[in-house]
Amino acid sequence: MNKKISYIMTSNEMIVVYIIIGLSVLIGIVNPAFFGMSTIISLSRSMLVTLIFAVCEMIIIISGGIDVSFPAIACISLYATIKVVLFTGIDNPAFAFLLAGLIGMAFGAVNAFLIVKYKIPPLIATLGVSSVANGGTLAFLGTKEISNIPDNIDRLSKAFIYSHTNPDGITYQLTALILIPVFVCIMAFLILKYTMLGRGIYAIGGDKNAARIAGFNVSGIQFIIYMASGCFAGIGGITYMILMRQASPQVLMGSEMMVIAAVVVGGTRITGGHGSVLGTLLGVGLITLVQNNLIMLGVPTHFQTFVVGLIIVIGTSITSLRAKRIANSAKV
Amino acid sequence: MDKLKTNIRNMDKNTVTLFAISVFIFIIMGILAPKSFLGVTNLQGMCVQFPEFGILSLGMMLAMISGGIDLSLVGIANLSGIVGTVIMLKMGGGSASVFIGIAVGLLTGMLCGIFNGILIGYLQIPPMLVTLCGLQLFTGLGLAITKGPALTGLPGEFSVIANGTIIGIPIALIIFIIAAIAVSFLLKSTVYGQHVSYKGTNAIASGYSGIDNLKVTIITYAISGLLGAVGGIVMTSHYNSAKSDYGTSYTLLSLLIVVLGGTNPDGGKGKVIGVTLAVIVLQLVSSAFNILRVNSFVKTFVWGLILIFIMIITTIVDKKQIKREAKGE
Numbered sequence: 001m002n003k004k005i006s007y008i009m010t011s012n013e014m015i016v017v018y019i020i021i022g023l024s025v026l027i028g029i030v031n032p033a034f035f036g037m038s039t040i041i042s043l044s045r046s047m048l049v050t051l052i053f054a055v056c057e058m059i060i061i062i063s064g065g066i067d068v069s070f071p072a073i074a075c076i077s078l079y080a081t082i083k084v085v086l087f088t089g090i091d092n093p094a095f096a097f098l099l100a101g102l103i104g105m106a107f108g109a110v111n112a113f114l115i116v117k118y119k120i121p122p123l124i125a126t127l128g129v130s131s132v133a134n135g136g137t138l139a140f141l142g143t144k145e146i147s148n149i150p151d152n153i154d155r156l157s158k159a160f161i162y163s164h165t166n167p168d169g170i171t172y173q174l175t176a177l178i179l180i181p182v183f184v185c186i187m188a189f190l191i192l193k194y195t196m197l198g199r200g201i202y203a204i205g206g207d208k209n210a211a212r213i214a215g216f217n218v219s220g221i222q223f224i225i226y227m228a229s230g231c232f233a234g235i236g237g238i239t240y241m242i243l244m245r246q247a248s249p250q251v252l253m254g255s256e257m258m259v260i261a262a263v264v265v266g267g268t269r270i271t272g273g274h275g276s277v278l279g280t281l282l283g284v285g286l287i288t289l290v291q292n293n294l295i296m297l298g299v300p301t302h303f304q305t306f307v308v309g310l311i312i313v314i315g316t317s318i319t320s321l322r323a324k325r326i327a328n329s330a331k332v
Numbered sequence: 333m334d335k336l337k338t339n340i341r342n343m344d345k346n347t348v349t350l351f352a353i354s355v356f357i358f359i360i361m362g363i364l365a366p367k368s369f370l371g372v373t374n375l376q377g378m379c380v381q382f383p384e385f386g387i388l389s390l391g392m393m394l395a396m397i398s399g400g401i402d403l404s405l406v407g408i409a410n411l412s413g414i415v416g417t418v419i420m421l422k423m424g425g426g427s428a429s430v431f432i433g434i435a436v437g438l439l440t441g442m443l444c445g446i447f448n449g450i451l452i453g454y455l456q457i458p459p460m461l462v463t464l465c466g467l468q469l470f471t472g473l474g475l476a477i478t479k480g481p482a483l484t485g486l487p488g489e490f491s492v493i494a495n496g497t498i499i500g501i502p503i504a505l506i507i508f509i510i511a512a513i514a515v516s517f518l519l520k521s522t523v524y525g526q527h528v529s530y531k532g533t534n535a536i537a538s539g540y541s542g543i544d545n546l547k548v549t550i551i552t553y554a555i556s557g558l559l560g561a562v563g564g565i566v567m568t569s570h571y572n573s574a575k576s577d578y579g580t581s582y583t584l585l586s587l588l589i590v591v592l593g594g595t596n597p598d599g600g601k602g603k604v605i606g607v608t609l610a611v612i613v614l615q616l617v618s619s620a621f622n623i624l625r626v627n628s629f630v631k632t633f634v635w636g637l638i639l640i641f642i643m644i645i646t647t648i649v650d651k652k653q654i655k656r657e658a659k660g661e
Contacts, residue, residue, distance in 0.1 A: 066460070120643040121597045123401070123460060124587065128639040131584055135633025257468055270458045302479045306472025313465045320457045
C-alpha cells in the first residue's frame, strides 16, 4: 500500500501538479488576487482550444506518430466554413460545426492515407499536408480577416454556463464552449481505457509488429485516429473562431509547438505507448498558467518565448530521465 | 557509347531526376520569359538567395543522416546573427569587429548545436522534440536580446558577404560551395562520416560495434549548429539587420530540400550532390513563380505538394526495387 502511494506521489502527473502548485503560490505571493474564481475562469477560457488539440495530439503520439498539421487544418476548416456560411446564408451553428469537422476529417484522411498507405514518416507527411492546407487557404480562399460572423453562430460566444462577480463588481463568465473540450477529454479517457480501440492505440505505440501479430488492425486504427484528429482540429478551429468572434486564415499557425510541448510535459512519451488524458490536461494547464502569468511575475514579454522554451526543456528532461531510470532499474 | 550508358545507369536515379527537372524548368522558363529569367540579374539574384537556406539544408541533412532531425536550425541562425550583430555594434563597427562578430556568431551556433547534441545523446530525448524545443529556446533568447525590433546599423563591410562579388560570382554562393565541399569531404573521406551513417542506419548495432554514439551525436549537432550559424550570418548580411523571426519558412523548406535530395528520413543515407541539386530546383521554381507573378502563398502550397509527391514516388520506387531483389534479378 505504501509502495502504491509513493508510486502515485512520484508519477509524472504528480510532478506536474507540484510544479503548478509551486508556480501558483509564487504568483499568489506577487499578486494575491490570483487565488479566486476569476483566475480559474480566465484560465479555462485560454486553455479551451489548446485542450481540444492537445488531446488529439496525445492520442496520435501514444500511437507512435506525430501530427503538426492540425493548426493548418483548423485554419482551413474555420476559414472555409465561414466562407461557405456567408455565401449560402445557412446560419446554423450545428451546420458550421459539422462542416468544419468534415473538412478537417478530409485532411486527416489525407494524412492517414500518406502515413498508412505510403509509409511516409508522420512528421514529414503532416508537415507537407500543413503546408498544402495553409498555402491553399491563403492562396485560394483569401487572406482577409472576417469579422461579420452570422448572428446565430456568433450568439454562441455569449452563451455562459456559469458567472462569477468578484467584490470589485467585475463579472467573469465561463463560456458554454468549455463543454466541447470536456466532452473530448471524457470521450478520449473512456476510449483509451475501456475499449479495444484504445488498447490498440497503446499497442501500436509500443510495437507495431507485435500489435499486428496480436490481431489488431493497425492500418484501420491509424486511419481512425488521424481522421478523428483532423475532425477535432476542424471543430477546435471553429470553436476558436466563435470564441474570438473573428475568422482569420492564419491565426492558429505556429501553435503546434505549444500543444506538443503541453502533451509531452504531461508525461506522454514522444516515442509512443505511454500517456494519459489527465497528464495532458495538467500539461495544458501548466503551459497556459505560465503563458498567462509570466507578466505578473515580472518577466518582460520579450523573455516569454525563452522562458516557455526553458520550462519545456526541463519538463521533457525530467520525463526522459525518469524513463531512463525505469529502463535501467531491476526488472521483476 | 556503351561506357556512357553504364555510367548513366550507375548514377543515382534521384540525382538524374533532379538534374532533369532543373533542365526542364530552365527550358520552359527560357521559352516563357527568356529575357527576365535568363538575364544576368536574375541568375545573380538566384545565386544570392539560395545559399541561405542551402547551408541550413546541409545541416539538416547531416542531422537526418545520423537518424535524427534538426528543426532548430532557423532559431540557431537567427540567434547567431543577433549575437554577431550585438558584438559588432558594441565594438564600434570596424573591420576587426566584423571578424570578431562573425567568429562569436559561429561559436554561438556551435554551442547551441552541442546543447542539442547533449540533450539528444546523453538524455536520450528524441531529436525531433529537442530541436523543436531548441527552436523555441533559441528564438526566445534572440527575442530577449533584441527585445523585439530588428537590430540595424551594421557596418558596411559586413553587407559585402551577401551583396559582394568576386569576379562576378556572389560571395554567398562561394560560401555555400565551400560548405557543401566541406560537408561532402566530411561524409565521404573521414572516419566520422562513416560512423555517422552507420549510426543512422542502426544505432544499436553501431553502439555494439564500438562506435561512441554519444560523441557522434554531439559532433553531428555541433556541425549542424555551425552550419546554421553560417546560414544565419549570410542571412543577417542579406537583410542588413538581425531579428529573431527572420526566415521562419526555412524550416519546412530545408526539410523539403533534404528529402527531395534523396536523403533517407530514417537516417543512414544522404548525398551532398542530391541536396545541392534540390536547392537549385527549388530556387528555380521559386524564381519562376516570382517572374510569372504567381501569388507567393501558392508557393507554400506547391512546396507541400512537391514534398508529398516526392515521398510517394520514393516509396513506390523502393517497393519495386525490393520486389526485384526478391525475384533475384
